[in-house]
Each structure stands twice: as C-alpha cells, then as structure tokens.
Amino acid sequence: ILNVEQSPQSLHVQEGDSTNFTCSFPSSNFYALHWYRWETAKSPEALFVMTLNGDEKKKGRISATLNTKEGYSYLYIKGSQPEDSATYLCAFSSGYSTLTFGKGTMLLVSP
Amino acid sequence: NAGVTQTPKFQVLKTGQSMTLQCAQDMNHEYMSWYRQDPGMGLRLIHYSVGAGITDQGEVPNGYNVSRSTTEDFPLRLLSAAPSQTSVYFCASSPKQGWETQYFGPGTRLLVL
Numbered sequence: 001i002l003n004v005e006q007s008p009q010s011l012h013v014q015e016g017d018s019t020n021f022t023c024s025f026p027s028s029n030f031y032a033l034h035w036y037r038w039e040t041a042k043s044p045e046a047l048f049v050m051t052l053n054g055d056e057k058k059k060g061r062i063s064a065t066l067n068t069k070e071g072y073s074y075l076y077i078k079g080s081q082p083e084d085s086a087t088y089l090c091a092f093s094s095g096y097s098t099l100t101f102g103k104g105t106m107l108l109v110s111p
Numbered sequence: 112n113a114g115v116t117q118t119p120k121f122q123v124l125k126t127g128q129s130m131t132l133q134c135a136q137d138m139n140h141e142y143m144s145w146y147r148q149d150p151g152m153g154l155r156l157i158h159y160s161v162g163a164g165i166t167d168q169g170e171v172p173n174g175y176n177v178s179r180s181t182t183e184d185f186p187l188r189l190l191s192a193a194p195s196q197t198s199v200y201f202c203a204s205s206p207k208q209g210w211e212t213q214y215f216g217p218g219t220r221l222l223v224l
Contacts, residue, residue, distance in 0.1 A: 043218055
C-alpha cells in the first residue's frame with residue numbers, strides 16, 4: 001500500500017489570505033500526481049494532473065508545483081475566497097492503473 | 112452528457128442483505144473504478160476495470176464483487192452486507208487508464224444496520 005500524506009489536516013484562513021498545502025508521496029516509480037477539490041455534499045473535481053518533475057500548473061488563483069525527485073507537491077491558493085472552502089485531495093499514481101489518495105486538507109475561508 | 116451517474120443516492124440495509132450499487136457513464140470511458148470514503152480515511156479503491164470484460168482488485172476488495180459487461184456500466188455488488196461496509200461509495204471513470212483525470216459520480220451513501 002502506497003503512502004500519500006497531506007498536511008496540514010485542516011486550515012482556517014481569512015478572506016484574502018494566501019495559503020498552501022503539501023502532498024508527500026513515494027519518490028520511486030512516479031507516474032502522475034493529481035489534485036482534486038471536494039466541496040461538501042458534492043463529488044471530487046479535478047484541478048490538476050502533473051506528470052513531469054518541475055511541472056507547474058495554474059487555474060485562476062490556484063496553482064500547483066511538483067518535485068518527483070523528493071516526492072512532494074504544493075498547492076497554492078492566492079487571495080483565498082469563501083468559495084474556496086473545500087477539502088483538497090491529492091492522489092498519486094505509480095503506474096497505469098490505480099490512484100492512491102491522501103486523506104485531504106480541509107480548508108475553511110472566513111469572510 | 113450526464114457524465115457519471117450513480118443509483119441509489121442513499122440506501123439502508125440490514126446485516127446479511129445483498130444489493131447492487133449502479134454506476135453508468137456516457138463519456139465512452141474505458142476505465143471505471145469504485146472507491147469508498149470513510150471518516151478520517153482517504154478515498155480507498157475497491158475494484159477497477161480497464162475495459163469491458165476486464166476487472167481487477169483495488170486496496171479493499173473483500174466483500175464486494177464487480178463485473179463489466181458493457182463499456183457504460185460498472186455495478187458494485189455487496190454479497191452479504193456488514194456494518195463495516197457502512198460508507199459513502201463513489202464511482203469514477205477516465206478515458207483510458209487510472210492515472211488520468213478521474214470523473215466522479217455523485218456518490219451513494221450506504222448504511223448497514
């Protein structure tokens with residue numbers, strides 16, 4: 001069983017703050033790293049899929065970086081808004097067939 | 112496109128009963144999978160399929176059966192429900208393989224008494 005760790009477990013910030021989360025994964029046999037956004041009572045939605053060391057992806061105020069050699073990825077949110085409140089999941093793939101998910105970071109943004 | 116659909120949305124079972132959770136997708140995706148989500152745990156893979164007629168076990172397959180007779184459908188069967196199977200179940204699909212972006216269904220909340 002692959003170990004995918006996310007930190008922090010939860011985070012509470014004020015509107016306008018910038019924040020970041022970490023995902024740690026095995027540095028061997030890397031294939032892909034995913035980030036998903038999961039709002040309460042909904043299903044997870046993909047933010048990014050990264051496959052190359054040094055990859056950086058951006059979608060609006062959200063961006064992610066990838067370091068496969070040391071086994072970590074960062075997700076950044078610039079100028080957090082209340083609508084960014086959600087659980088952010090990362091998932092690691094070491095091959096074609098399966099993804100292993102972390103437990104997520106729960107973000108709450110207060111107005 | 113409806114995307115990934117799951118039925119039922121909510122189900123209560125008694126211990127020992129059997130049931131089938133339905134999952135369908137209309138995106139012509141080859142890869143489909145089932146996850147369960149429990150408090151304090153990440154999404155855990157139960158079974159997956161890389162195409163019609165092909166299925167394989169994930170991390171937590173015990174107590175569950177799957178089949179894939181068509182590209183569109185991937186039902187999950189609970190043979191004899193146990194309280195430990197109380198969970199939220201998500202079906203997901205992707206175009207070809209598991210490493211690609213996963214598209215999730217809305218989930219089925221199952222309570223086993």
